[in-house]
Amino acid sequence: MPGHQPAEPRLAATASRSSRHWARLLPLALGLALVFWACQRPLQPGPRDPVHRLPREDASALVVLQGTLVADPQRHPDGSCQALLQTPGGRTELRLSACRKLQEGWRLRASGELRRPPAAPHPLLAGPAERLARQGCWTRLRVDSLEVLARPATPIAxxxxxxxxxxxxxxxxxxxxxxxxxxxxxxxxxxxxxxxxxxxxxxxxxxxxxxxxxxxxxxxxxxxxxxxxxxxxxxxxxxxxxxxxxxxxxxxxxxxxxxxxxxxxxxxxxxxxxxxxxxxxxxxxxxxxxxxxxxxxxxxxxxxxxxxxxxxVSADPLEAALRPPLEALPLAPAAWRPKLTELLAPALAVPLAASLWTLPLQLLHFGVxxxxxxxxxxxxxxxxxxxxxxxxxxxxxxxxxxxxxxxxxxxxxxxxxxxxxxxxxxxxxxxxxxxSGRVPLALVVLFSLGLLGWALPPSRRRRGGALLLLLLTCALHLHHLRADALVLVGDGPRALLLARHQGRGALLSTQADASSCRHGQRLAQGLGIPRLDWLVLLDAVSPADPACWQRLAGVVVGETEGPPPLAAGRQLESPGLGARGLTADSQALDLTIGRAHWLVLPNRQAFWSWREQTLPAPANAWLGFAPGAAERRLLTQRGVRRVWLSGAPRPGAEPLAQGWQATGARGHLSGPA
Structure with a gap:
């Protein structure tokens, strides 16, 4: 028929375009493979790094180190500061309680207690160990004495x-x-x-x-x-x-x-x-x-x-795809639309392309x-x-x-x-x-494959599969976000208990300091909770920064000099989440997460007050202290089958029974409510 293009040349042209597009994307695929390979290589200290002067991982040592400051010290509001010291064998972070005038490039001799920096108690919380490892540093030195050996010229700094x-x-x-x-x-x-x-x-x-x-x-x-x-x-x-x-x-x-x-x-x-x-x-x-x-x-x-x-890869195709709808929009008189489209199409395509390609990383690292x-x-x-x-x-x-x-x-x-x-x-x-909450790596990979499907040569079947993959990834993540769950973070004397129900959350914190508030913010953000329904501060000391806690939750209940924040008969409630006081003279609480109930005993006084109650105990409990043998037996007799402990069990105590778990000195527990 006149004007009819034979099938063979048309297929050949399509195959040629496809092969050219694949050739363009091959370097990208190789680059992604290289990045993945590099990410799998664990960061390790060098053979002469100061970390090797520690007798074991959890020990400290008194040492003297000489080196050069990598950058100017970072000052803190309390007058302390920290600085990175480059020694001949590696790096260490100096911690000074009273900051001195120091500058990048100066040579120093520092003596003090050397130890490994603490790791983050939860993957959603940034810890000193993870931060310093990315800078090639594996130790911290609490400086007792400091001597400036040389002040060489530092023209660049x-x-x-x-x-x-x-x-x-x-x-x-x-x-x-x-x-x-x-x-x-x-x-x-x-x-x-x-x-x-x-x-x-x-x-x-x-x-x-x-x-x-x-x-x-x-x-x-x-x-x-x-x-x-x-x-x-x-x-x-x-x-x-x-x-x-x-x-x-x-x-x-x-x-x-x-x-x-x-x-x-x-x-x-x-x-x-x-x-x-x-x-x-x-x-x-x-x-x-x-x-x-x-x-x-x-x-x-x-x-x-x-x-x-x-x-x-995507800016030019996006610009071409945006031109027809922009020209059809009644944004301006018809005579001006071509010029307006020339301005708007690239202006929209560039940030849109960058946003789409960085979206998986934002989901992985930030959750926002x-x-x-x-x-x-x-x-x-x-x-x-x-x-x-x-x-x-x-x-x-x-x-x-x-x-x-x-x-x-x-x-x-x-x-x-x-x-x-x-x-x-x-x-x-x-x-x-x-x-969105921090998305697990496996889902980020699936999401990236779905996005990449739109960058490949046009194909209805391929793009249909990519769309299904994107929808499946979103459905799995949304199901994860809306599931009832409980997260316990133990960080020394600090404990945070965050309950999640249908995408909303509530928080209990044993301390009201600024670090606890920052940890609570990061936990909520990483779990995809824009703002908590309510939170309870189980700390006798008033918060140093009340505005931080008020930004975190709609309702904030704190400890006072009088009765506990939630004494018997008082309660906090939001759909599917609740906290009810169990005793008149302690912080014992009944925490509700959907249909699940948790007994909350932040300290031994709460335990003693609760044991006098005759009400049936829920099957789950959180203890903010290490219980003794008699306290363990009482919980078991009352029908408590699952127990989470903040901190580590007592030295020499019997192993934890089935269903009992502990965070350790710095760690976390998480699971279905």
């Missing part, structure tokens, strides 16, 4: 301090901190916590982290200025810009990735070769992980690689997804380029002519305030964040 101080002094902690972060990165600049949280909730965190975007802006400006010059001059200026970016931001994994990709792309461009971004990304990531496998576990590096892969990230980025992007260029220019001018930088800072601070308003405004919108 001094340069960073001078730039940061210039912005912070001239524009204040928020606006100045933002401008300094655009030049140096948030890892180098002290930023207010409220600013970090606003940028995280609005999906603009990438603006604060030194990354490929900042290097692209800098390189683009340098190449425009160097266009009239010859190739060698252009290469020299561009190489100097890349080196300056690396020096100022420091050798962070995401920065090194951006520098390697930028250098390779620049070399290919000036040599007249066609650079393949996906190949450059894979080559850069592979080189980094072969030299430093521990970088694979850096969240910033993972997000950087995923976002870049998303831009390379910013829902307004794409529109916030569309509005903020026009400000980011002039702000980044302006901040870099003011930083350079401030080094040679500080008065000129002072004159240029006010208009730049006004632009910074506009970006801050966008971040704070987006973070304050309804449903700014979806609390």
């Amino acid at each position: 001094d340069l960073r301090r001078r730039i940061a101080d210039q912005f912070l002094t001239g524009a204040g902690p928020e606006r100045g901190g933002l401008l300094a972060a655009l030049v140096l990165g948030s890892a180098v600049v002290p930023l207010p916590q409220t600013l970090r949280e606003a940028f995280r909730a609005s999906g603009l965190s990438h603006a604060l982290a030194a990354s490929g975007f900042h290097l692209t802006v800098l390189l683009g400006a340098v190449l425009v200025v160097a266009r009239p010059f010859g190739r060698l001059m252009r290469l020299g200026l561009a190489a100097a810009a890349i080196l300056l970016f690396l020096v100022l931001a420091g050798p962070q994994p995401s920065v090194v990735r951006a520098v390697l990709m930028g250098g390779l792309a620049l070399g290919a461009r000036e040599a007249g070769l066609r650079g393949r971004p996906l190949g450059l990304l894979t080559l850069s990531a592979a080189a980094m992980l072969l030299l430093r496998p521990d970088w694979s576990q850096d969240v910033g590096f993972q997000l950087s690689v995923a976002a870049t892969a998303g831009l390379v 997804v910013p829902l307004w990230a794409v529109p916030a980025n569309v509005v903020a992007t026009p400000l980011l380029t002039p702000l980044t260029l302006g901040a870099m220019a003011v930083a350079v001018v401030g080094l040679v002519a500080p008065p000129l930088a002072t004159l240029a800072l006010p208009p730049l601070a006004w632009l910074a305030q506009a970006l801050l308003s966008i971040a704070h405004g987006a973070a304050a919108l309804p449903m700014a964040q979806w609390h």
